[in-house]
């Protein structure tokens with residue numbers, strides 16, 4: 001069960017805003033986390049608490065394929081992202097590195113900044129405890145669940161290579 | 165029910181039944197990365213316990229983003245990539261001086277071919293769809309998985325068809341078509357979708373312009389862009405293709421999620437305003453916007469035809485005194501051709517700087533980063549906040565023709581006006 005405070009973001013949050021390109025000369029999560037959302041939300045990492053949740057509008061993570069973006073967000077302590085939709089590559093990257101993400105238009109609209117949110121990933125249920133509301137997220141596709149069950153794509157492939 | 169070209173290509177690479185929204189596992193013909201995405205992929209590849217890449221001929225590594233290395237950290241990333249290439253026998257490693265920007269280089273080298281399934285750890289890997297293949301960007305871990313297994317999972321995209329009729333005006337080309345399209349459908353207008361481009365206008369377009377169109381499908385949220393191969397495609401591949409290839413075409417009764425149809429005969433050059441590639445207006449509506457910097461190049465518009473157009477406009481003219489112009493050819497081969505044809509001399513005479521092939525300014529990396537408050541008109545593909553430098557800088561996206569005209573005028577200007585003046 002995931003529980004945390006909601007941080008609201010708008011539509012089309014792009015990867016240049018999540019982690020500006022000048023910081024791509026490293027793959028160190030700590031370092032990337034420090035600059036997460038710098039152009040629009042400086043010191044994001046210091047302001048969030050471990051377990052907090054991002055709630056965003058449509059097309060979250062659009063732009064570059066840089067996997068540094070979900071890594072930076074995860075390094076800030078964010079436990080899950082709920083958005084009305086995600087950009088395709090960001091979606092894959094987040095799953096691959098083990099950062100849970102859920103799509104729900106309703107949750108994205110109704111949850112407000114600072115609300116206490118609880119998420120049951122397996123059932124895809126999002127609860128706004130502050131407002132006492134419950135939302136059902138789009139179920140994740142089967143292959144994605146398989147990757148998550150293996151603990152991310154790295155482990156999934158490791159098992160496949162070992163088994164074949 | 166017929167199939168689209170993308171469905172047919174995917175079907176040729178999988179045992180699974182290909183249908184929109186289905187998950188399939190497809191064989192990969194080429195899997196590549198650059199100096200900023202490869203280090204993460206290499207890390208994951210090793211964590212996966214892989215001993216070798218699935219096929220060293222089907223892997224490419226292109227240091228292009230922060231090269232020639234902009235600082236020590238970048239140099240270390242580039243070194244890691246180079247060492248990996250050596251250790252794993254990757255033949256298609258392109259050192260600085262023998263390569264260029266990945267998405268201009270790989271098709272030029274004949275490594276991306278019609279009918280292929282191609283993945284790159286870079287979002288603009290969709291560029292190659294202009295040759296009639298399935299090409300899409302993935303993350304580093306996905307890439308590592310493909311290097312290890314030679315396959316990757318995909319959700320079969322639904323296809324949207326874009327048909328363009330009419331005859332383009334002078335100075336209107338691929339960049340204007342794609343900017344217009346993104347302006348119409350928005351930055352998520354084709355989210356997860358394949359975008360198939362067709363119609364008389366596309367058939368008339370040279371390959372370089374077709375690459376420009378497919379390059380920017382990601383800016384509409386698309387998974388891939390595709391253009392059916394024709395005589396122009398085959399001519400382009402003659403003497404270049406490194407393998408055999410297969411040509412696929414959509415069935416007349418193929419199923420499309422949506423069909424857009426436009427007549428472009430009256431289209432004027434298009435410009436995307438800050439801070440979204442969908443924030444598009446005709447150039448005539450933006451006259452008078454002063455610019456500090458002009459950038460011509462990138463994987464969107466760093467090909468020979470792009471430089472030819474810029475040279476035609478800059479020839480015998482001078483860059484406006486308040487403007488700095490940076491022109492970066494896409495690859496060493498483009499550079500050399502441009503040199504032979506006299507374009508480089510034209511650029512230098514006009515007062516422009518010519519840089520070595522690199523992504524540099526396109527992503528605000530180096531060689532042309534913007535200061536606070538500065539405005540740039542650029543032939544690149546993204547104008548997000550802070551994309552080319554300070555978060556309070558402004559990027560307008562346009563074709564090489566409009567960029568070159570603006571360089572002379574010192575403000576956003578149409579090529580027609582400048583050529584008349």
Ligand code: SF4
Pocket residue numbers: 229265266267286288462463464522523526527544545
């Ligand atoms: S030129 Fe720009 S868009 Fe193209 S690959 Fe390089 S950084 Fe990416």
